[in-house]
Amino acid sequence: MPDATTADAHTDVLVAGAGPAGLMLACELALAGVSTTVLERNPSPPGFCRGFNLNARSLDLLDLRGLADRFLVEGPTLPATAFVGTAALDLAAMRRTRHPYVLGIAQTRVEELLTERARELGVRMLRGHRLTGFREDDEGITADVRAPDGPLRLRCRWLAGCDGGRSTVRKRAGIAFPGTPARRFTLLGDVVLADPAALPFGPTAGPDGGSVFVIPRPGYVRLVTAEPDPPEDRDAPVTPARFQKVLDRALGRRVEIAGFRWLTRFGDAARLAERLRAGRVLLAGDAAHVHPPAGAVGVNAAIDDAMNLGWKLALVARGRAPERLLESYHTERHAAGARLLRDTRAQALLAAEGERLAPLRDLLGELATAADTAGPLAETVTGVNTRYPAHDPHGHPWEGRMVPAGLPVTARNGGGVLLLDDATAPAAVREAAAPWADRVTVTAVRPGALPDTSAVLVRPDGHVGWVAPPGTAGGAARSALERWFGPPAEPGHHDVAD
Ligand SMILES: Cc1cc2nc3c(=O)[nH]c(=O)nc-3n(C[C@H](O)[C@H](O)[C@H](O)COP(=O)(O)OP(=O)(O)OC[C@H]3O[C@@H](n4cnc5c(N)ncnc54)[C@H](O)[C@@H]3O)c2cc1C
Structure with a gap:
């Protein structure tokens, strides 16, 4: 559906914010046939770019929908990434991913590609529309929107706050955002140097302990440097004069800047929303967690939050699964958010603490490239080894983890997959899956491909939801299917997404 300038009065899910979280979530919902509207306060995409990468975990998730190739053609893949300030982390050592590298791609391009996909799937995009407030009742939510032509009211059943770190949705829902405030500030400048050879790629140290990190970009460079004395008003715009002054002081010399493209300030605040769901309101992305930019994972x-939430919210919105399925979104992604904060805070601390932590930096630098340790470390900080709570904590080691690469899991339609070893799986398990055929595809695997089991249920986000214990009967399969996909369909039942 094309961009709309006026909205229908009702949508199943209203998504506030067209950043990576909101766009990915909208794609997932629309794929499942849920009517979805995205509100974005900015009339057009930003003229600047924050991030420049997609990591292995994002590429694995996009792969599930057959989308990774659209992104992979856009930039180079690199087998290592910066870690704790200076060391390189060996990504090629990761074993649990199909994509053991980082893709260099501008966040703006990621957003363009996701917008394209959202349009293909029929998402209604309303740019220049700011959500200003909402009221919840038993049946849904009435949202107040400031639109280009004046105020607008939209009715929805669910509201997803994907509206960034200062989320209006989070604040209006009364969800606390505990954590630590920003104590250190950094200036970022996308600039054109008068002499491009004046600063090499990477860190350049000044004589008095200051330093500037330089990242070459096509036609300009990105300069990143600490701001030791930020102004009282941290939101005050960074002026060219201010940036030049901080830069000169860090370097102990003058480096002429011929042009300024984008200047900004960011801090090292680390906060995690107390709840990712409150009634009909859900939070994802920066609205749910802010963290220091170390590790470049925001x-x-x-994308990770959106992939976890999308299929669950779609099943609930379509009336296929009970609301309690959404509780698992909170449980799983709140814990993932806590790990995200720990990992990024650790890296920021190590990068900032000068000589005192140098031995720790050294040690971690060694572990980041040593053959035995680099893989597990890289899988931790990229989220590749994410394990959601297993239903049976003493069960199969796959439970809760991303299904291993190499198994025939294609979830392009956003559904689940039941992998069956036809040689050993009891017929009762295959038969048990029949009433979920609209939500779960049964796929045969070659004999022996599923170690120590004959059946594996893979959720739409690629995580293993159930592994058949030895001697499984149909009843266990039915309760696992119901846990993740809601009750079985009534015979002859069809809904809009069928
Ligand atoms: C300088 C910098 C560099 C970074 N580099 C990287 C990197 O290299 N790699 C990486 O992975 N991450 C990086 N990040 C982090 C990354 O940019 C964020 O984590 C990411 O954009 C979060 O996505 P999001 O969709 O949750 O929120 P956002 O991208 O912030 O999107 C939120 C959207 O909501 C809109 N919005 C806000 N309020 C409303 C409202 N009331 N109504 C309607 N719309 C609204 C906003 O306009 C915005 O478009 C960087 C961040 C910064 C600041």
Whole structure:
């Protein structure tokens, strides 16, 4: 559906914010046939770019929908990434991913590609529309929107706050955002140097302990440097004069800047929303967690949240699964958010603490490239080894983890997959899946491909929801299917997405 300038009065899900979280979530919902409207306060995409990468976890998730190739053609893949300030983390050592590298791609391009996909799927995009407030009742939510032509009211059943770190949705829902305030500030400048050779790629140290990190971009460079004395008003715009002054002081010399494209300030605040769901309101991406930019994972965490929430909210919105399925979104992604904060805070601390933590930096730098340790470390900080709570904590080691690469899991339609080893799986398990045929595809695997089991239920986000214990009967399969996909369909039942 094309961009709309006026909205229908009703949509199943209203998504506030067209960043990576909101766009990915909208794609997932629309794929499942849920009517979805995205509100974005900015009339057009930003003229600047924050992030420049997609990591292995994001690429694995996009792969499930057959989308990874659209992104992979856009930039180079690199087998290592910066870690704790200076060391390189060996990504090629990761074993649990199909994509053991980082893709260099501008966040703006990620957003363009997701917008394209959202349009293909029929998402209604309302740019220049700011959500200003909402009221919830038993049946749904009435949202107040400031539109280009004046105020607008939209009715929805669910509201997803994907509206960034200062989320209006989070604040209006009264969801607390505990954590630590920003104590250190950094200036970022996308600039054109008068002499491009004046600063090499990477860190350049000044004589008095200051330093500037330089990232070459096509036609300009990105300069990143600490701001030791931020102004009282941290939201005050960074002026060219201010940036030049901080830069000169860090370097102990003058480096001429011929042009300024984008200047900004960011801090190292780390906060995690107390709840990711309150009634009919859900939070994802920066609205749910803010963290120091160390490790460059914010876009990736936003996509991760959206992939976890999308299929669950779609099943609930379509009346296929009970609302309690949404509680697992909170349980799983709140814990993932806590790990995200721990990992990024650790890296920021190590990068900032000068000589005192140098031995720790050294040690971690060694572990980040050593053959035995680099893989597990990289899988941790990229989220590749994410394990959601298993139904049976003593069960199969796959439970809760991303299904291993190499198994025939294609979830392009956003549904689940029941992998069956036809040689050993009891017929009762295959038969048990029949009433979920609209939500779960049964796929045969070659004999022996599923170690220590004959059947594996893979959720639409690629995580293993159930592994058949030895001697499984149909009853266990039915309760696992119902846990993740809601009750079985009535015979002859069809809904709009069928
Ligand atoms: C300088 C910098 C560099 C970064 N580099 C990287 C990197 O290299 N890699 C990486 O992975 N991450 C990086 N990040 C983090 C990343 O940019 C964010 O984590 C990511 O954008 C979060 O996505 P999101 O969709 O949750 O929120 P956002 O991208 O912030 O999107 C929220 C959207 O909601 C809109 N909005 C807000 N309020 C309303 C409202 N009331 N109504 C309607 N719309 C609204 C906003 O206009 C915005 O478009 C960086 C961040 C910064 C600041």
